[in-house]
Amino acid sequence: MLAKRIIPCMDVESGRVVKGVHFVNLRDAGDPVELAAFYDREGADELVFLDITASHEERDTKVELAGRAGDEVFIPYVIGGGIGSLDDIRRILKAGADKVSINTAAVEDPSLITRAAERFGSQCVVVAIDGRMRPDGTWKVFTHGGRTPTGIDLLEWAGEVQRLGAGEIMLTSMDRDGTKVGYDIPMTRAVCRAVSIPVIASGGAGNLEHLAEAIEQTGCDAVLAASIFHYREHTIAEAKQYLASRGIEVRL
Amino acid sequence: MTSRIGIADYGMGNLRSVEKGFEKVGISAEICTRPEGLGDYDGLVLPGVGAFGDAMENLKGMGMADALIDYINSGRQLLGICLGMQLLFTFSEEHGRSEGLGVIPGSVVRLPGRVKVPHIGWNVMDRAQDVSLFEGVSSGSRFYFVHSFYCQPDDEAWTVGTTQYGVEFASAAGAGNVWGVQFHPEKSSLLGLEILRNFGRMVTGVS
Numbered sequence: 001m002l003a004k005r006i007i008p009c010m011d012v013e014s015g016r017v018v019k020g021v022h023f024v025n026l027r028d029a030g031d032p033v034e035l036a037a038f039y040d041r042e043g044a045d046e047l048v049f050l051d052i053t054a055s056h057e058e059r060d061t062k063v064e065l066a067g068r069a070g071d072e073v074f075i076p077y078v079i080g081g082g083i084g085s086l087d088d089i090r091r092i093l094k095a096g097a098d099k100v101s102i103n104t105a106a107v108e109d110p111s112l113i114t115r116a117a118e119r120f121g122s123q124c125v126v127v128a129i130d131g132r133m134r135p136d137g138t139w140k141v142f143t144h145g146g147r148t149p150t151g152i153d154l155l156e157w158a159g160e161v162q163r164l165g166a167g168e169i170m171l172t173s174m175d176r177d178g179t180k181v182g183y184d185i186p187m188t189r190a191v192c193r194a195v196s197i198p199v200i201a202s203g204g205a206g207n208l209e210h211l212a213e214a215i216e217q218t219g220c221d222a223v224l225a226a227s228i229f230h231y232r233e234h235t236i237a238e239a240k241q242y243l244a245s246r247g248i249e250v251r252l
Numbered sequence: 253m254t255s256r257i258g259i260a261d262y263g264m265g266n267l268r269s270v271e272k273g274f275e276k277v278g279i280s281a282e283i284c285t286r287p288e289g290l291g292d293y294d295g296l297v298l299p300g301v302g303a304f305g306d307a308m309e310n311l312k313g314m315g316m317a318d319a320l321i322d323y324i325n326s327g328r329q330l331l332g333i334c335l336g337m338q339l340l341f342t343f344s345e346e347h348g349r350s351e352g353l354g355v356i357p358g359s360v361v362r363l364p365g366r367v368k369v370p371h372i373g374w375n376v377m378d379r380a381q382d383v384s385l386f387e388g389v390s391s392g393s394r395f396y397f398v399h400s401f402y403c404q405p406d407d408e409a410w411t412v413g414t415t416q417y418g419v420e421f422a423s424a425a426g427a428g429n430v431w432g433v434q435f436h437p438e439k440s441s442l443l444g445l446e447i448l449r450n451f452g453r454m455v456t457g458v459s
Contacts, residue, residue, distance in 0.1 A: 002417065003374040003394060040441055045374055070272050076396060076439050096268050098439065121302055123370055123398045167370070198372055221373065251374040251394040 003251045004215050005045035005222035006239055007200060008229045010035060012051045012081075015061055019226065032065060037072035039229070042236040044075060045251055048101070048170070048224060051081035052145075062088070063095045070096030078126055080170075089116050093124055101170055103128040104143040107150055107157075110164055117165030126200075127166040129157060131187055132174040139187050146174040154187070155194045162195045169195060170224065173203035180206025180227065183214040192219035200224050208234055208242040215248050257281040257455060258293035260320065262310045264335060265301030270448075273438035277445050279452040287319035295455030296323055300335030304344040304360060304401070307335055308352065317353060324355055329429045329455050331385075337425065337432025338403055346401055355430050358405035367418035370400040377413045377423045377435065385424070385431055386413070387450050393443050395435035397423075402434060 011019045016030045028034055036047050049069070053061045066079050079092050080101030089100050106113050106127050116125045130142045131154040139154035158169060171191050173184035181204055188201045198221035201214045205225035214223050228234050240250045257274060259267050261283045274281035281297070290296060298320065300307055311317040324330055332340050341352045344360035352360070363369045379391040402421035405411055413424030415434070423434045431451075437444035 001376070002371070005373055043441075070269055074269075074273060074276065074439060074445055075441050076398075076436075093266060094268075096266065096272070098269075123301075123372060168372070196368055198368060221368075 001249045003249050007046045007224040008039045008044050009048040009224050009226045012049050014053050033068045033072050040073050040075050044236050047077040049079050063091045066092045066095035066097040099124050099126050101126040101128040107143050113164040122165050122167035125166050126168045126170050127161040128170040130172045130174050158191045158194045162197050168198045170200040176204030182210040185217050188218040212246050256293050257295040258284040259297045261285045262316050264307045269438045270299050273448050277449040287315040290319045290323045295329045298332040298336035304346040305350040331451050332432035340432050360401050364418040371417045372398050375415050377415050381412045383412050384454050385450050388446050395440040397435045
């Protein structure tokens with residue numbers, strides 16, 4: 001059986017991991033490639049690098065990171081953050097990334113999803129969707145790191161990105177992101193039911209129970225987490241063992 | 253002279269990760285874009301991502317298809333990865349029917365609709381035969397897959413590994429000097445690298 005994937009996510013700015021990584025056993029916990037190689041050895045199934053560098057050099061930092069990661073990481077890895085054109089995607093994939101994630105640019109120009117999928121294959125195209133519950137009780141899509149409301153219905157957008165050729169959806173709950181109170185189960189479940197492509201649940205993981213809940217209750221294919229791994233609250237191996245003990249298929 | 257491994261580049265996907273995988277296990281491998289250069293290698297890897305028909309068109313257009321057949325006929329080791337495995341078969345049903353290299357008799361068909369397609373992620377390979385390629389890799393190990401079509405050898409004797417995903421399919425096939433794996437060893441962490449290392453040993457004839 002296909003294993004559920006555990007995906008550590010690293011935020012990278014100007015070539016350094018930001019947002020608190022507290023490893024004592026790394027030479028340089030700020031180096032994304034060193035951290036990534038560590039997670040590979042520890043049993044992570046895939047890795048996500050979100051490059052949040054805000055400068056005109058933005059494109060080059062992603063290409064450089066994609067290239068460096070390939071020297072040390074022998075599991076699939078995704079590069080995302082501000083990717084806006086087919087040329088960006090081409091350069092990042094050519095440098096060695098397996099997939100790119102696109103978010104704001106896909107909302108602004110949905111044809112980018114189709115063009116990327118036709119050119120490089122759907123399996124390379126992860127569409128990141130940031131969702132948040134509105135006062136009227138519906139989930140809506142946000143862009144620009146969750147700051148900009150678009151008014152677009154989340155479930156409609158999820159169906160649309162699949163139709164346009166996305167290979168996977170990385171779904172982040174902006175209500176839960178950084179809270180460590182658990183994934184947004186109803187939202188994730190609703191998206192999983194709305195599409196037939198793999199869904200990566202993201203936002204809110206605070207303990208191993210949360211990972212299991214998301215997998216058991218939503219139908220998601222992968223769970224993404226940052227701080228529980230970066231702060232060494234749990235190792236990847238512990239997470240896998242725990243999920244396995246609950247009868248969830250994982251790669252041990 | 254140390255033996256060399258070539259990675260055939262015919263414009264289908266990124267080959268750098270395969271090159272880096274070999275490098276990681278201390279085997280020198282290089283990307284080769286010239287069909288006339290294939291004969292220089294002691295071992296050859298045929299990788300590939302994308303559509304079967306486009307790949308065959310590229311191989312034929314570059315003269316790489318004939319060069320690959322000549323290479324295989326020379327008795328030296330070849331490993332097809334993902335689409336590269338599929339290309340070894342007689343034909344594929346992807347977008348109608350496309351003829352393959354015809355080295356392994358059989359077809360390439362679409363995964364059934366009852367499972368999510370493409371098949372993306374870590375799945376189990378059960379060893380169907382004891383082969384050098386899988387030395388140190390126990391049956392039931394997981395590897396990273398990304399594909400929508402799978403290989404169906406006409407004769408089961410070609411199947412060396414199987415995987416369940418909607419159907420049971422040949423996730424590894426081969427005999428003699430021709431081998432193919434549907435998964436990506438270069439993306440399958442330590443066990444995947446072990447397979448690249450084994451291939452390197454098969455090339456040098458050291459066991």
